[in-house]
Amino acid sequence: MGNTLNTSSSTGAQLSLKSITQKIKSCETKKIIIMSGAGISTSAGVPDFRSPNLGIYFKLQKYKLPYPEAIFESSYFNKNPEPFYALIRELYPKKLVPTTTHKFFKLLENKNLLTRIYTQNIDALEHLVHIDSQKIIEAHGTFQTNTCLKCGHTNNLKWFKEQLDKQTGAVKCLKDSCNGVIKPDLVLFGDSLPLRYFNNIKPDFKDCDLLIILGTSLTVQPFASLITEGPSKMDRLFINLTKPGKVGGLAGLFMGGDVTFNRENDCIEMDYCDKVVEKICLDLGWQEELKNIEFDVLGE
Ligand code: CNA
Numbered sequence: 001m002g003n004t005l006n007t008s009s010s011t012g013a014q015l016s017l018k019s020i021t022q023k024i025k026s027c028e029t030k031k032i033i034i035m036s037g038a039g040i041s042t043s044a045g046v047p048d049f050r051s052p053n054l055g056i057y058f059k060l061q062k063y064k065l066p067y068p069e070a071i072f073e074s075s076y077f078n079k080n081p082e083p084f085y086a087l088i089r090e091l092y093p094k095k096l097v098p099t100t101t102h103k104f105f106k107l108l109e110n111k112n113l114l115t116r117i118y119t120q121n122i123d124a125l126e127h128l129v130h131i132d133s134q135k136i137i138e139a140h141g142t143f144q145t146n147t148c149l150k151c152g153h154t155n156n157l158k159w160f161k162e163q164l165d166k167q168t169g170a171v172k173c174l175k176d177s178c179n180g181v182i183k184p185d186l187v188l189f190g191d192s193l194p195l196r197y198f199n200n201i202k203p204d205f206k207d208c209d210l211l212i213i214l215g216t217s218l219t220v221q222p223f224a225s226l227i228t229e230g231p232s233k234m235d236r237l238f239i240n241l242t243k244p245g246k247v248g249g250l251a252g253l254f255m256g257g258d259v260t261f262n263r264e265n266d267c268i269e270m271d272y273c274d275k276v277v278e279k280i281c282l283d284l285g286w287q288e289e290l291k292n293i294e295f296d297v298l299g300e
Contacts, residue, residue, distance in 0.1 A: 014263075014264045014265070014266065014267075015235060015237075015264070015265050015266055015267040016267060017237070017267055017269060017276070017279065017280065017283075018283070019267070020210065020235060020237055020267055020280075021280055021283040021284055023209070023210070023235070024113070024210075024284060025284060028209070029113070029209040029210045029235070030113065030209055031113070031115045031207055031208050031209045031210070032108055032113045032114055032115060032208070032209065032210045032211075032212060033115050033116050033117075033118065033204060033205065033208045033210075033211050033212070033230075034105055034108075034114070034116070034117040034118065034119070034212050034214070035118050035119075035211060035212070035213040035214070035216065035223075035226055035227065036101075036117065036118070036119045036120065036121060036213075036214050036215055036216065037119070037120045037121065037214070037215045037216025037217065037218075038120065038121060038215060038216070039214065039215020039216060039217075039240060039241065039273060040099060040101045040102070040121065040214050040215035040273050041099065041121055041123050041125055041215070042215070043099045043100075043101075043272070043273075043274055044093065044096070044097055044098065044099045044123075044125060045093040046091070046092070046093060046123050046125075047059070047091055048215075049217075056087070056091065059087070059090065059091070060087070063083045063086065063087065065083060069189060070083075071083050071084055071087060072084075072188050072189050073188055073189045073190055074188040074189065074190035074191050075190055077183065077188055078149070081170040081181050081183070082169055082170060084170075085164075085169060085170045085171065088164065089164060092123075092143070092161075092164070093299070094299050094300060095297060095298070095299045095300055096123070096124075096125060096128060096161075096297065096298040096299055097128070097295070097297050098125045098126075098128040098129045098295050099125070099273075099274055100273075100274040100277060100278060100290070101214065101215070101273040101274050101277050102125050102126055102128070102129050102295075103129055103290055103293040103295065104277040104280070104281065104290060105117055105126065105129065105131060106129040106130065106131050106293050106295075107281070107286060107289055107290055107293060109131055109132065109135060110289070114131075114135055115135075115204050115208060116135055116136075116137060116200060116204045117131065117135060117136045117137065118137050118139060118197070118223070118226060119136065119137070119138055119139065120139055120140050120216060120220060120223050121138070121140075122138065122140055122141055122142050122143055122184070122186050123143060124142050124143045124144040124157055127144055127157075128295050128296045128297070128298065129293060129294075129295045130294065130295070130296075137194070137196055137197050137200060138194070139187070139193055139194070139197050139223050140186065140187045140193070140223075141184070141185050141186035141187040141188075141191075141194070142184070142185055142186070143157050143160065143184045143185075143186070144156070144157050144185070145157070145184075145185045146159075146160050146171075146182050146183060146184040146185055147182070147183055147185055148173035148175065148178060148180040148181070148182055148183075149180050149181045149182070149183050150173060150178055150179070150180020150181070151173060151175060151176075151178045151180055153173055153175045153178065154185075155182070157298065158298060160182070160184065161298060161299050163182070170182070193222070201226065201229055202229075205226075205229040205230040205231075205234075206230075206231070207231070208229075208230045208231070208234050209234060209235065210234065210235045210236075210237065211226075211227065211229075211230055211234055211235070211236045211237070212237045212239070213227060213236065213237065213238045213239070213240075214238075214239040214240065214273045214276075215239070215240060215273050216240065216244075217240075217242065217244065218244040218259045219244075224244075224259060227259065232263075233265065234265070235265045235266070235267070236261060236263070236265065236266045236267070237266075237267045237268075237269065238261050238266070238267070238268045238269070239269045239271065239273050239276045239277075240270060240273075241270060241271070241272065242270070243270070244259035244260075244261070277290075278290070
């Protein structure tokens with residue numbers, strides 16, 4: 001039975017964290033996929049969407065938008081990028097430092113256990129622990145790169161962060177005095193998800209042994225439906241502070257309305273991601289390696 005909270009009794013999840021680590025130790029678990037969300041980056045100072053009083057939706061109230069989601073809509077950004085930039089200046093930390101959870105992902109890669117990271121996060125923190133970019137699928141795009149909407153010139157995150165400090169309002173392209181608006185390479189509402197996302201799901205999940213889902217409310221589609229991929233013998237470990245959300249629309253019908261983890265090979269840990277991954281590493285004797293993962297820091 002699950003070993004934290006009342007998780008097993010209240011949800012039906014029956015696998016313990018110990019069994020998960022045991023299967024890694026015995027090499028029964030060889031292929032791991034990560035599914036991550038905003039909760040893995042809150043300890044790096046990047047707020048999530050939905051935590052009360054701290055989440056982004058709470059902070060949006062002052063921007064006088066027609067409706068809160070407008071700030072993340074492509075059509076609204078193209079007309080009026082200023083509120084988006086005001087929000088980014090407020091929320092994106094001046095100094096970017098990856099968390100223990102990001103280091104854990106790198107450790108899985110080092111151990112040759114990582115098939116892929118599917119992330120909803122746009123903060124680019126995975127790149128600071130030097131995970132092979134082929135192993136990362138940023139379903140909603142990334143701040144790692146950005147493109148001028150006028151001339152198509154691209155720049156990296158370091159340049160973008162410097163320009164956020166130097167320029168006011170929307171960041172503008174400096175190439176040959178182009179002055180076009182720069183858009184980080186994000187998938188805003190109205191944009192389609194990257195092809196890499198769709199193309200890799202079947203091959204990645206077909207022989208996956210363990211899916212680790214962390215720091216996500218599982219309310220955004222189509223990403224949330226990824227939990228239904230994979231063979232039935234695949235173990236699932238859900239690590240989050242709160243219970244997963246309701247799924248609406250067609251996907252909700254398909255998934256039965258609620259996101260549930262009630263299979264006999266599900267494990268739920270309702271706790272901080274950093275704390276749970278430390279527990280996993282302690283059990284596997286990986287604490288030193290976790291501590292020694294090298295990382296970059298961006299900004300001051
Ligand atoms: P969400 O809906 O805000 O959910 C985050 C979840 O994480 C919540 O259920 C929290 O309870 C939980 N949580 C918060 N902190 C922790 C923690 N330390 N340990 C464990 N759990 C925690 O975010 P989702 O990712 O589910 O929603 C998808 C949206 C959020 C995507 O479109 C992202 O682009 C978008 N987003 C990304 C970032 C980022 O890049 N860091 C930040 C904010 C929003």
